[in-house]
Amino acid sequence: MIDIRVESFLAVWENRSYTKASEKLRITQPAVTQHIKSLEKQYGCKLIVYENRGLKLTKAGEIFFRYAQNAKVNEKNIIQKIREINKETKTMKFAATLTIGEFTIASILGDLVKTFNQYNITMHVDNTEVVLKMLQEGKISFALVEGLFNKADYEARLLKSASFILIAPPTHPLVTKKPIFLHELKNETIIVREKGSGSREVLERGIYEKNYTLEYFEKTIEIGNVNVIKEMVKSGVGLSFMYEDAAREDINKGHLAEVKIQDFTIQREFNFIYLKNQMIEAEIDMFYSFFKNNMI
The missing domain is CATH 3.40.190.10 (Periplasmic binding protein-like II)
Structure with a gap:
């Protein structure tokens, strides 16, 4: 289970507020503050600071956020994979931005379902901002995006x-x-x-x-x-x-x-992206190969 201090850190940054983080986690605000201070003491540096009346990640905080985010997503993947041990079907959730989802891959979705018939597949279609947020929150395993994004935050592979x-x-x-x-x-x-x-x-x-x-x-x-x-x-x-x-x-x-x-x-570029250090990267590779080889 992911460290509660890390949960507090992620909640503070995602909500840009200690108060909202405490409400989300259902713990007191002083507890959230103590969790952040404990992490900063452990790593010997500031992770979150106040600047211009708002919260900002330090350079160390940006690095910690990426790895903490990946750890949380991998925890979800672990739970999912354990639950799938005795099941005949697996689950794969992904998203595509609007042009890709509605036009570029629409004609090959039937082949996708047939090729991966051992999976229950869920595809979401939305704009880039929403799709990236879903990926960051671990709601999907990968995304097909046509918009702009920071390649430092993701593993990115060119589709076309x-x-x-x-x-x-x-x-x-x-x-x-x-x-x-x-x-x-x-x-x-x-x-x-x-x-x-x-x-x-x-x-x-x-x-x-x-x-x-x-x-x-x-x-x-x-x-x-x-x-x-x-x-x-x-x-x-x-x-x-x-x-x-x-x-x-x-x-x-x-x-x-x-x-x-x-x-x-x-x-x-139309890109296939996912969070770094994914424990299900082998499965993600299979889906990338399908889209790369079948997209026109």
Whole structure:
């Protein structure tokens, strides 16, 4: 069982509060404080400090957090594996970000279930922020992500490279106009994903590198669903940036068109990630191989 002092440390940092940590663990706040002090005494350094009226991890605290987090996840894996000893089926839970889950791997999920028929498989689909949080909390064993993340915090393996493109209705004037430059979108309505979405962050970083922000465009509309965005683009509400995987079928059918921008091209990685030092890494390897070999 994981040390209660480590549980206190994780709860304090995850909640950014000693009070909320004590409520979550159902112990007193002085007890939580004593647990943190005991850890700091054992390791001979400060792990958490107050800065600008908030809590902050020290460099040592950042290292301790990563290993403590992994230890907690591995404890969950141990409990699960012990429970599975006399069972014919195993359990595997994972998550995918929206583009990957709804478009890139949708056609191979049937093959996934057949290939791993000895597993009860659960897949969650959500934005990058939520998926990373699930991974950190040990709710899933691995994740397929298209968004940005800190590779220092995870084991990351490349699945594929993907193009991030601008889509429009086929009748839009920009579809036939060449060349097109980013500044020519100034008077357009741009439909974007919600904050926390990997696609949103990729777009914002990409245009920022060109010295633009979303405020540059005439109007932006925020929508949290890729399929709804595509329908809005088809009906002429606006243009949108998204991964080619999400729009490929509609482009091939002539329902949408790609607008190639001369001075704005983005290639992003789709990654398979999991926490470091996983005791179930051999199983994770099998799932990675399946996705790597079957993703288009």
